[in-house]
Amino acid sequence: MPDVSGTKRITDVGPHDYHDFLHPVIKNNYGKWKYHEILSTAHMVHVSETGDKIYSVRVGSPRLVSGSFIKDLCDLADKYSEGYLRFTTRNNVEFLLDKEDNIEPLMNDIKKLNLPLGGIGNVVANIVHTQGWIHCHTAASDASGVTKSLMDDLYEYYIDAKLPAKVRIAFACCLNMCGAVHCSDIAVLGIHRRPPKLLSDKIINLCEIPSTIASCPTNAIRPDTYNGKPSVKLIEEACVFCGNCFTVCPGMPISDPLNDGVSIWVGGKVSNARTKPSFSKLAVSYLENDPPRWPKVVEAVKTILDAYKNGAEKGERVGEWIERIGWPKFFKITGFKFTKYHIDDFRLGEATMNYSAQVRQ
Amino acid sequence: MTDETKAQLEEAIVNLIREFVNRKRFKPGDVVKEMEVKFSASDVTKDDVKSAIRELTDSGRLIYGYAGGSFLSLPE
Amino acid sequence: MGKKYETPLLDELKKGKWPSFVAEMERAAETSEMTGDLLGQVEQSYKEKMGHWKHGGMVGVKGYGSGIVGRFSDLPEKYPGVKEFHTVRINQPSGFFYKSDSLRKIVDIGEKHASSLFNFHGSTGDIQILGVKTSELETIFQQLVSFGFDLGGSGSALRTPSCCVGMARCEFANYDAMHICYNITQAFQDEMHRPIFNYKFKFKFSGCGNDCTASIARADMSIIGTWKDNIRIDQGMVKEYAKKMNLHKYVTSKCPTKCMNYSDTGLEIDDSNCSKCMHCINVMPKALRPGIKGGATILLGSKAPMVSGPRLSMVLVPFYDVAEDAKNGYQWFKDFVGKIWEFWDEYGVNRERIGELIQRVGIGNFLEAIGLEPLPEMVSSPRGNPFVLYEDYVEADEGQGESPQG
Numbered sequence: 127m128p129d130v131s132g133t134k135r136i137t138d139v140g141p142h143d144y145h146d147f148l149h150p151v152i153k154n155n156y157g158k159w160k161y162h163e164i165l166s167t168a169h170m171v172h173v174s175e176t177g178d179k180i181y182s183v184r185v186g187s188p189r190l191v192s193g194s195f196i197k198d199l200c201d202l203a204d205k206y207s208e209g210y211l212r213f214t215t216r217n218n219v220e221f222l223l224d225k226e227d228n229i230e231p232l233m234n235d236i237k238k239l240n241l242p243l244g245g246i247g248n249v250v251a252n253i254v255h256t257q258g259w260i261h262c263h264t265a266a267s268d269a270s271g272v273t274k275s276l277m278d279d280l281y282e283y284y285i286d287a288k289l290p291a292k293v294r295i296a297f298a299c300c301l302n303m304c305g306a307v308h309c310s311d312i313a314v315l316g317i318h319r320r321p322p323k324l325l326s327d328k329i330i331n332l333c334e335i336p337s338t339i340a341s342c343p344t345n346a347i348r349p350d351t352y353n354g355k356p357s358v359k360l361i362e363e364a365c366v367f368c369g370n371c372f373t374v375c376p377g378m379p380i381s382d383p384l385n386d387g388v389s390i391w392v393g394g395k396v397s398n399a400r401t402k403p404s405f406s407k408l409a410v411s412y413l414e415n416d417p418p419r420w421p422k423v424v425e426a427v428k429t430i431l432d433a434y435k436n437g438a439e440k441g442e443r444v445g446e447w448i449e450r451i452g453w454p455k456f457f458k459i460t461g462f463k464f465t466k467y468h469i470d471d472f473r474l475g476e477a478t479m480n481y482s483a484q485v486r487q
Numbered sequence: 488m489t490d491e492t493k494a495q496l497e498e499a500i501v502n503l504i505r506e507f508v509n510r511k512r513f514k515p516g517d518v519v520k521e522m523e524v525k526f527s528a529s530d531v532t533k534d535d536v537k538s539a540i541r542e543l544t545d546s547g548r549l550i551y552g553y554a555g556g557s558f559l560s561l562p563e
Numbered sequence: 564m565g566k567k568y569e570t571p572l573l574d575e576l577k578k579g580k581w582p583s584f585v586a587e588m589e590r591a592a593e594t595s596e597m598t599g600d601l602l603g604q605v606e607q608s609y610k611e612k613m614g615h616w617k618h619g620g621m622v623g624v625k626g627y628g629s630g631i632v633g634r635f636s637d638l639p640e641k642y643p644g645v646k647e648f649h650t651v652r653i654n655q656p657s658g659f660f661y662k663s664d665s666l667r668k669i670v671d672i673g674e675k676h677a678s679s680l681f682n683f684h685g686s687t688g689d690i691q692i693l694g695v696k697t698s699e700l701e702t703i704f705q706q707l708v709s710f711g712f713d714l715g716g717s718g719s720a721l722r723t724p725s726c727c728v729g730m731a732r733c734e735f736a737n738y739d740a741m742h743i744c745y746n747i748t749q750a751f752q753d754e755m756h757r758p759i760f761n762y763k764f765k766f767k768f769s770g771c772g773n774d775c776t777a778s779i780a781r782a783d784m785s786i787i788g789t790w791k792d793n794i795r796i797d798q799g800m801v802k803e804y805a806k807k808m809n810l811h812k813y814v815t816s817k818c819p820t821k822c823m824n825y826s827d828t829g830l831e832i833d834d835s836n837c838s839k840c841m842h843c844i845n846v847m848p849k850a851l852r853p854g855i856k857g858g859a860t861i862l863l864g865s866k867a868p869m870v871s872g873p874r875l876s877m878v879l880v881p882f883y884d885v886a887e888d889a890k891n892g893y894q895w896f897k898d899f900v901g902k903i904w905e906f907w908d909e910y911g912v913n914r915e916r917i918g919e920l921i922q923r924v925g926i927g928n929f930l931e932a933i934g935l936e937p938l939p940e941m942v943s944s945p946r947g948n949p950f951v952l953y954e955d956y957v958e959a960d961e962g963q964g965e966s967p968q969g
């Protein structure tokens with residue numbers, strides 16, 4: 127580490143003040159926006175009480191990008207939007223324009239870069255996803271590869287609004303779910319299926335035993351001794367394969383190429399519109415990892431999307447559609463097998479049973 | 488808190504980490520709790536311990552580590 | 564720079580219409596040798612179906628316990644360029660707004676001192692520079708600070724707060740999400756950079772119930788916009804919408820509280836029964852707007868499945884007058900958060916999120932400790948289960964006839 131003693135080291139300046147990055151039209155109309163109009167899946171206009179307008183042009187990005195990619199965006203922003211741009215929480219890029227005449231040439235330049243224009247309205251939104259094998263230690267599957275394979279196949283749904291409502295897909299490569307997967311219309315979740323290995327030599331030297339024991343949500347990890355030193359043993363039947371122990375103790379690796387894979391969850395949402403926010407529910411309990419293109423995962427997501435597109439009423443989110451037709455019909459239409467894994471037997475899970483004689487026959 | 492108590496406090500924190508090196512990982516919160524007890528006679532507050540930790544880490548006498556949670560450690 | 568490894572599996576992911584992260588990695592490899600090795604290691608992961616990263620370690624800039632995530636390859640001999648491949652988290656500006664000159668500066672740093680790979684943005688909200696060696700950390704940090712950017716949160720600390728685009732470009736915003744987000748991030752720099760919590764803590768600010776930051780699912784404290792007065796109706800525009808669609812089918816019948824009625828005399832809303840769900844406003848943005856007495860509902864406790872299963876946030880404060888508190892530098896909010904953190908500090912254990920702690924000690928006890936009255940807005944219904952932990956009772960010789968309050 128460079129020696130910085132003697133000089134006063136500056137710290138804690140905090141995030142850059144956003145006021146420096148606001149387009150003048152946005153600054154002048156802050157808090158005064160009256161309505162917006164979606165002009166295409168790739169652009170919309172916001173109209174202010176003052177009559178001012180700001181156009182947003184939306185472009186998809188793969189999230190993991192090179193410096194050159196960002197510089198390409200900067201060039202476009204300099205050319206068409208006085209250097210102003212923003213990102214969305216779902217990794218899209220938005221150019222903010224006050225001149226309507228700039229929209230078409232900007233879009234043409236974006237097409238020249240082979241970037242997708244879309245993502246607004248009743249589309250498959252850009253997939254939010256995590257790091258995977260590119261950058262994380264607990265990943266049960268790769269994030270970028272599955273996401274890329276899905277978006278290649280669902281491309282038409284990103285650039286055209288062909289669905290009854292917005293479909294938000296998310297991918298998380300382990301139960302840590304860095305990506306808010308659990309409340310998505312369709313969630314793909316990396317899972318381990320085999321209890322961690324116990325590398326006792328590592329455990330006694332690298333791991334703090336009490337916190338390793340405490341890390342387990344099901345108390346599957348119990349105290350033990352190994353070569354006379356404190357260690358742990360594992361009640362394998364109680365393990366739910368969360369990988370939490372490995373995060374705390376490197377002596378308990380859980381990755382296993384033969385058994386790792388993904389599960390698919392459906393019908394969650396975070397918005398409060400109409401129905402309350404809800405978790406995604408298990409649709410497919412296991413699909414093996416099949417790099418580089420995970421064809422079975424893509425097929426399963428396509429199956430859900432097609433069934434939804436054919437069955438849902440306008441404005442209905444995936445979860446609302448399934449609630450209306452019922453889960454038995456969902457499994458029938460999609461052909462997914464309903465198994466004992468679909469029944470929640472974790473803590474308080476009994477709340478998901480049907481305590482009524484209301485059954486769609 | 489007097490300068491003397493402050494020096495003792497910082498010394499005690501470093502000693503605690505050193506004593507348990509490779510045996511127990513102390514979160515900053517654990518250190519605060521330990522020191523509150525140890526210095527209960529000399530009206531050392533939570534914030535005093537926190538600012539002592541800050542001085543120790545700013546000066547590099549202690550560093551932060553991460554293993555499923557943040558903890559304090561001696562520099563390698 | 565030529566290609567260092569054959570990557571037939573990854574090459575498959577350069578095909579197709581969606582922009583390819585593999586192509587991006589190859590572009591980055593043109594300016595960074597490290598990234599060449601990353602391609603090699605990821606190809607091996609694709610072949611073997613497993614990752615090759617080790618976790619943890621003592622990686623950071625002096626004085627901070629946060630903002631750098633240490634990452635090491637478990638195949639350092641084979642891929643020396645990724646032996647150390649840390650992530651630098653940079654606190655994004657509110658609303659993810661940028662000007663090109665600042666972005667170029669950040670890119671320059673990543674190209675000169677790291678792998679030339681970035682995440683715009685990570686799930687928590689930070690910009691991430693990937694592939695940084697320990698020896699480069701201090702230089703990167705000092706350069707960032709020199710043009711007004713700082714590191715974000717990681718570890719057992721306050722994580723980088725984030726917010727939706729709010730009043731900057733959304734007519735639905737009921738409070739200034741970008742401003743409060745910036746203000747409290749500045750106020751809590753210490754809690755972000757010097758981890759002292761039991762585990763992570765996240766704030767997310769959304770301007771309305773559409774919750775574009777997904778705060779209800781992934782923030783320990785979710786601040787979601789709402790309003791107290793009436794939905795503003797432009798009856799003329801309502802009629803325009805009625806010409807194009809069946810208002811009964813798509814708007815009024817979908818209102819969760821059935822508080823809307825559309826007839827020849829126009830649209831009527833019983834605002835006292837409206838739960839501010841945003842549905843009708845979403846469908847007819849030109850005709851309906853939230854009221855003008857905006858504020859926020861504060862909810863607490865959502866988290867990922869670790870350790871005791873996933874949770875959504877639940878209502879704590881039904882209406883928080885954000886604009887009023889802003890006049891005071893958000894002091895009420897900061898004090899309120901302070902009380903919650905104190906409770907967590909006092910009673911929580913290592914790696915226990917606030918939501919899990921509340922589950923463990925009971926919501927009633929938690930409310931009492933932070934000084935909040937129980938309110939019917941906090942529950943979807945009162946309890947159905949009769950196992951009530953009544954806390955006191957009277958003996959025959961005391962409090963005659965008076966019923967004790969439990």
Ligand code: HEM
Binds near residue numbers: 687
């Ligand atoms: C003990 C080690 C680790 C644990 C327990 C851990 C846990 C997590 C968790 C829970 C998240 C999601 C939540 C959040 O950060 O806000 C996360 C995200 C992340 N982790 Fe780790 N992690 C560990 C090590 C690492 C390492 C070594 C790296 C990289 C070299 C890394 C890189 C990341 C990145 C980049 C994200 C953000 C993902 C995203 O934004 O999509 N983590 N980690």
Ligand code: HEM
Binds near residue numbers: 949950951
């Ligand atoms: C209209 C209201 C209620 C009805 C009709 C009712 C009826 C019953 C009946 C028939 C039993 C079975 C007794 C037996 O066969 O031994 C029972 C048991 C029980 N009830 Fe209720 N109950 C009512 C309300 C409550 C309330 C309000 C509580 C608690 C505050 C309660 C707590 C219990 C408990 C704890 C038992 C189990 C007792 C035992 O088996 O040891 N009940 N109740």
Ligand code: HEM
Binds near residue numbers: 947948949
């Ligand atoms: C642990 C608590 C309770 C137990 C064990 C219990 C048990 C029972 C049992 C065994 C019956 C008789 C059912 C039958 O044979 O027809 C019953 C009926 C009933 N209980 Fe409970 N009960 C409990 C709590 C309650 C509570 C809290 C309420 C109301 C607040 C309640 C309201 C009733 C009513 C209204 C009936 C009559 C239902 C009917 O006949 O339609 N019970 N309960």
Ligand code: SF4
Binds near residue numbers: 300
């Ligand atoms: S979801 Fe799990 S494996 Fe994926 S980046 Fe997050 S912590 Fe790592």
Ligand code: SF4
Binds near residue numbers: 343345364367371
């Ligand atoms: S993987 Fe999870 S459930 Fe299994 S032993 Fe480890 S911590 Fe416990």
Ligand code: SF4
Binds near residue numbers: 727729736771
């Ligand atoms: S959360 Fe509401 S206010 Fe914020 S951007 Fe989304 S719709 Fe607009």
Ligand code: SF4
Binds near residue numbers: 400817840842843
């Ligand atoms: S906001 Fe929701 S609850 Fe309120 S009137 Fe509109 S649809 Fe009904």
